[in-house]
Amino acid sequence: MGIFSRMTDIINSNLNALLDSAEDPEKMIRLIIQEMEDTLVEVRSSSARVIADRRQAARRLEQVREEAANWEEKARLAISKGRDDLARAALQEKRELESDVRAVEEEMAATDEHVAHLNTEIAQLQQKLSDAKAKQKALVMRTATVESRIKVKRQVNREALDDAFDRFAQFERRMDNLESQLEVMDIGRDVSPGLAAEIDALQEDERINRELERLRAEVTGGQPEHGKQDQA
Template sequence: MGIFSRMTDIINSNINSLLDQAEDPEKMIRLIIQEMEDTLVEVRSSSARVLADRKTAARRLEQVQAEAVSWEQKAKLAISKGREDLARAALQEKHAIEDEVAAVEAELKATDDHISQLNEEVAKLQQKLTDAKAKQKALLMRSKTVESRIKVKRQMHREALDGAFQRFDQFERRMDTLESQLESMDIGREVPADLAAEIDALAENERISDELERLKSEMQGKPDPS
């Protein structure tokens, strides 16, 4: 693809559409800007050659125009000397030079049109580059804003968790305090271990006695008194 065709494609491109389709918009905008900058360098280099060609064509035009004037003056001189044959020959040379003048003028006009188009397209490309850089700046600011918000949310989440754990610890300490208070109220009022064992033994002994009496009654054929 030629440099000027590439420049036209860049000018006609839709940056927003390209960024919307890109997996990594920041990387894509960097590539777009790099392409634009490289294209601008190449276009300006090509434009310099076009401007040099125009200067050459302009000098050639001045030269052939001067030659045409010179041959006309020679034709006048020949006429004044009665040499119509020489005058005719001089006018033939003049006409040949005038054909070259017309060709150089056409070349110069085409070159001027090309330069004018280049100026217009370079201006558009420069504006496109400015827009792309503004878009890049907006993307960077947006990225930083998102990162900052994520950082803040993470900090808030961490603080919320810390607060929840702190409240849980406070609740545990409060329960420990209440349980300790409850236990302290029973101090001095506990039933001795030996006494509790004796009471349990009495209950067990009574159950066994009842069972023994039931068996005796069954063996003697008497009905169970219970």
């Protein structure tokens, strides 16, 4: 089913209201333009047919007028010959033709009025079509602008996100450098595990020797050997 049902619907239509209420304004404007163009073709075809009928009526009117003039000349001739009866009959034919002339003239006047009305409708429809095409162009430009802005917005957001990741990566590298510097500063300060074990072993051996001397003294009832040596 078409958007418009009559010519007056198109002429009186509010394009802004139609587009505002449409779910897809771009699709709606395309349909409106298509229907307007189709209607314009139909109206112009109708106007062409009416103009062709008027031209035919004009030719018929000229022919009837010539026939009426011929009957008047025949009446003149009959009068000049003293044949009033024939003149009267010729004038009667002329009157009938003049009646046809008035009918054709009224038909042409109605045709002229119809053509004028169609021309007005064509002009109004053409203006509506121009408005619709202008709105379509504006919609296309607005759509392109919005899509471009969205693309730029997404690009900006992406760049901001990439920048944040770059800053985080720089921070990680900075922390890695600081930790590396700290490890370098600690090199040589800690005693190696092998050296510590040897020192611990020496201390343990010393404790064992002292314990051995104590036990020997208890068993022999004497003083530890190092004590005897001290007395001597």
